[in-house]
Every structure is written in C-alpha cells, then in structure tokens.
Amino acid sequence: MSTLASYQQKAKPSDPQIHDLKGFLQELFPPECASIMDVYCEPPFRGWKEVADNTELPVNYYFAIGCHPHDAKDYNDQVEQIILDAMKHEYLNPLADESDL
Numbered sequence: 001m002s003t004l005a006s007y008q009q010k011a012k013p014s015d016p017q018i019h020d021l022k023g024f025l026q027e028l029f030p031p032e033c034a035s036i037m038d039v040y041c042e043p044p045f046r047g048w049k050e051v052a053d054n055t056e057l058p059v060n061y062y063f064a065i066g067c068h069p070h071d072a073k074d075y076n077d078q079v080e081q082i083i084l085d086a087m088k089h090e091y092l093n094p095l096a097d098e099s100d101l
Helices: 003-010 021-028 050-053 067-074 077-086
Strands: 035-040 060-065
Touching: 003 021, 050 060, 050 077, 060 077
Parallel strands: 035 060
Antiparallel strands: none
16 A cells, blocks of 8 residues: 555554655655655556656655565566566665565
C-alpha cells in the first residue's frame, strides 16, 4: 500500500484532505524538503512506475524496491521481473537493500 493511500485511509476528519501525490507532498512536507526516498516492499508494488516517471512532483523523487520477508510468499517470476525493470530506472537508489526496508 502506498504512503498516500495509507494516509487517506487513516486520516481523521480534522486532517488535511489530500487527493493526489503532489498535494500530499505539498501539504505534509516543508518547502525546504528538496528530495524524498520512497520504499516499495509489498509486491506487486502497485504504482511505482507512474510515481517514478512523474516529472511534475515538487521534490526530487528516489525509490528503493524489494520484497519484504513478510511478503516472501508473494514472490514469483512476475515480481522478480518488476524488480529487474525497476533496477533500470534512473531514480532507483542502488544503495538501499532489503535490510533498509
């Protein structure tokens, strides 16, 4: 589940109403925040590519991707291919590993 979706599910009525990732970043991160690091660890990593390819975000966006041990039962050839494709993306953080997730 994405951080935005998690926020939307758990937000109280008094919390800011946020409808998209750009609004999430603008509302909840200070203007001085220049970069963020996102972590995808729950296969099948829905939405990672759309976010990573979004050039209209108000911050520099980087990400790490891997299968958390709790989700190892969901690991298959399709998940591995997603990870291999993500490894080619220019915003992948090659220094992150599963122990960082």
